[in-house]
Amino acid sequence: MxxxxxxxxxxxxxxxxxxxxxxxxxxxxxxxxxxxxxxxxxxxxxxxxxxxxxxxxxxxxxxxxxxxxxxxxxxxxxxxxxxxxxxxxxxxxxxxxxxxxxxSVLPALALCLFISALLALAAIDLSHMLLPDAITLPLLWCGLLWSTTGTGLVSAESAILGAASGYLSLWVTYWCYRLLRKREGMGYGDFKLIAALGAWLGAESINFILLLGPLLGCVYWLAFRFKKSSDNFPFGPALIIAGLIWLFLQAPIMCFIHNNESLSRIFLFFNSSIPYK
Incomplete structure (x- = not known):
């Protein structure tokens, strides 16, 4: 019901x-x-x-x-x-x-808020090549605050690391591309979007999003490159789809592991041997 x-x-x-x-x-x-x-x-x-x-x-x-x-x-x-x-x-x-x-109703409502913002951002970026700060910045802060309540998907530490590593990854990529090609390769809205994804999904999700997101972006560019006069394409929807895939495939598994004491100990044992997730 x-x-x-x-x-x-x-x-x-x-x-x-x-x-x-x-x-x-x-x-x-x-x-x-x-x-x-x-x-x-x-x-x-x-x-x-x-x-x-x-x-x-x-x-x-x-x-x-x-x-x-x-x-x-x-x-x-x-x-x-x-x-x-x-x-x-x-x-x-x-x-x-x-x-x-x-x-669970409360975590589900929080994630519904997260998904609503992502859907709005994806549709706006597809239509206008725009990721408004009015959505990305509140989404980022809400993710960080939610992680401190104890009901979030990840710890506050993972949320902060996810936001920082996500933002810096695209920021460094942006400046490397700009220095080499003498033009911009993506917008600052993409930096804020992946920071928000990292705040909600944790540092563990960033590598997955940065791997799958560009692949989805390439598929979109190949599918529509003959219909557009410009090589520019919205990168936000690709990041959002990758984030949603991580949410529905990985987060329930991680929640199950952390809720099971034996599995949690095994996870922490192997996780401690990995220098960076």
Missing amino acids: LTLFFFIFGTCIGSFLNVVIYRLPLMVRQGNAANNDAFNLMVPRSHCLKCGATLSASQLIPVISWLIQGGRCRRCAHSISCCYPLLEVITGLLFAAVFACWH
Whole structure:
């Protein structure tokens, strides 16, 4: 029952993420303050981008409203992108998967917050080549603070090391590339993103993310290089996918090990012989 609740809750959050993904880049580009009375995440109310008709509560039900309306505006019949319900479903499925893996409400809610921010960042980076500080920096600090509560996935030490090593790894790569090629190879938002991933997932995740992330980025570049006039591509989604894979494949295993006294002792014995994880 709770798994179903997390799915429904996730679709509702996904509906709000659609607003964030559309409005936040406009706010950043136009220099709007977050408390601007004319345009922010809350004002104006959700409306059709074609005719400007304000959407009623019945038209804002996640997924269902889009299906009932046949993917079109009720007033002007303008087509509504399927990306909106798709994000809602993906968010719901990820929320349900989180609870299915952790079986505890508070840690699951914290991880749902983490995943929500990552989904918003991935979609914004894909659309605008932008990773807003308004999301990456709070995500970083929330990960570090969560690690101090004792309910986080990793210890505070691992979170700090993960944030620092992740940031410095891409920072060094950036400057080496810039010195050799005389141009920028990535944006500073990528540094902050991987620091946030390290804060939530720990130092153990950084090597995995830095290995899989660039591989996924190369796949994306090869798939779309003939459709774009520029060689630039968003690197954030690749890092995010790698981080989510680590979360769902490795974190439950690590939690199981640390919760089992015998396995924890074996893990610590072998881990102590490794100079750096």
